[in-house]
Amino acid sequence: MLFVETLLGARTDPGLHDRLHDLEHHGAVEVVQIASTDLDRRRLLARTEKGEEVAITLPRDQKLFDGAVLLLDETRAIIVRAGEQRWLRLSPRSASDALELGYHAGNLHWRVRFDGNDLLVSLDGPAATYVARIEPMIDGGRVAVSEEIE
CATH class of the missing domain: 3.30.70.790 (UreE, C-terminal domain)
Incomplete structure (x- = not known):
């Protein structure tokens, strides 16, 4: 299980976009689908499209949103997709x-x-x-x- 305690930013942020772009070319960007009604929650369990369980526990000053980056390292990234596509x-x-x-x-x-x-x-x-x-x-x-x- 992956534990996420803070958001890294938005997938459109200039500093993150290029890194995400490179990972997308390698099929290394995973998505966590979150219902729009759950975006206000600070704690929840979710599962990536590849089946990895993610425990999200955010501080009070952060809120989930469509395109939020939960994980970004050299080998993969996990982003939030909210509500309906x-x-x-x-x-x-x-x-x-x-x-x-x-x-x-x-x-x-x-x-x-x-x-x-x-x-x-x-x-x-x-x-x-x-x-x-x-x-x-x-x-x-x-x-x-x-x-x-x-």
């Missing part, structure tokens, strides 16, 4: 727009899935963060955006 729907207007959008999604290492001609991007933070990365395509009318929760 949110998806950003991106609808390219043409085949060339779809190709460019796919290039950006791959280059940015976004977790995606496909729904017909649309690209669904798994959100690990505010949708605005993702939208900002492809803003020229959106402003040019080449990609339409809608957020959906599943």
